[in-house]
Amino acid sequence: MSAFVEYIPGNSIFHRLNPITKILWTFSVMIVCFLTENPLAVLSVFIVNLVIAATGNIIRQMYPILRGLLVFCTILSLCQVFFIKEGTVVLYALPWFRLGPVTDRGIRLCVLISLRMLSTASTVPILLMTTPMSDIITAMTEKLRLPYKYSLMLTIALKFIPSFIDEMNQVMQAQMSRGYNSDTKNPFRKFLIIIPLAIPLLITSIQKSRLLAISMEVRGFGSGKRSCYKDCSMGNADYIAIIIMASFVLAGIAAALIT
Amino acid sequence: MILAENVCYTYRNGNNVLKNISFEIKKGEFIAIIGSNGSGKTTLLKHFNGLLKPTGGKMLVNGMDTRKTKTSRLAKYVGFLFQNPDHQIFCSTVYDEIAFGLKNISTRREDIRQRVKKAAEKLGLESLLDSNPLTLSKGQRQRVAFASILALETDIIVLDEPTKGQDYIESIKIMDTVRELNEQGKTIIMVTHDMELAALYAKRIIVLRNGTIHLDGRTESVMASPEILASSGLKPPQIYMLSYMFRKYGLFWNVHTVEDMFRQLLAHLEGSKNVSIG
Structure with missing residues (x-):
């Protein structure tokens, strides 16, 4: 039911990497993409992302996300392209009136921005789809020394989203069964019709979080020092991956300094 | 009144919950749908008012195809x-909560007042009409929800485990109200896990197993x-079990209540051994 990014079990190389390595990967993709001005370099980063997704067997789940990003990129480019005046004009939006000039540099820049966005934004869903949330949290608390309560807060918040959507559907169905009609075009009415949905949702969520807090407390949450049963040590593959990423980042920095 | 023709339903995740379900429900019936968890009871129930649309076959309610009719209209x-x-x-008040559905189906103001009162009386909520429903007990909230459905005065009433979380007395009260509605000519369809209640109140039982009708x-x-019930993971109430066991020895046909069983047993004992009890 949930339309949210969820962990998809698998056993690919990327699945088996340490969460920290994967988090480092998202950062290095970001650094590389913003260091280089060459669209082809960014495109190759994006292709590598797709290859990772393909080996992790999550390409099908990535498809709606990529489609959404593409739509967003198109809108962004359309907003941008007419305002770049540098370079030679290659075409006009309205050729008969010579209105809306589009330059070659404008196109290049928009392609670059779009590719940057696709490459950097696609890493996060890949990370979340190949890593169980609990592993990310363990790694963050154990390796990055993040306080456990904060990382737990993050997990619970993310875990709540799918159940929130389910709950919303339940509320929606309950009100529809009482003749409640949710489709209206009028924005004022739209605001009003939210009330029968929002209040039950709020109340059940508060009930749920109270229950969760109590159930955690009765199992000893917050009683003192914690232990951890998951092993989150780095393997050889992790070190190799980190070396590869580091060399790419360094190469990116070097290339940026030269040009 | 309700006609299901080869109804199939598959959730978007590919979970095939209902498989070729067909039946007819006539006006004034009192039906219990039973089955183990995950047998498709609630999914089937949600087809009766179009919350779910069949992915195969069709469901007609009062002659309306649920695929083409909005839930808010049904x-x-x-x-x-x-x-x-x-x-x-x-x-913020029980009154408003019960009146919500009536406003949705554009009932006249005087009628609303009357119908809310009637529904509240039926479920013993008259004294609570001005209180905030959220401060009530779970059982009372369930009755508020029920009253808001009753006020709509629909011909068909669908109940998803109406006695869940209620104690025995509350359950009986709710079920007696349901029976009364049925006697007034309303069609009742309910899902329940409580075999006793199903046996006591329903006139017809549909047993679901893995999304198919196992018994009807x-x-x-x-x-x-x-x-047959055991193969669906169900067990009839004890009195039926007892009667079933006796029947294997050719004794006591068609006994469904403790009183009947007692009377027959007494008669049998008196007849065979000349023992008198009492």
């Missing part, structure tokens, strides 16, 4: 009580087949 004909009252309660018949005949 609400005039089908009342649906959900398991969890907290999914619907949002008003009069309550007495369904409950009198423990072996």
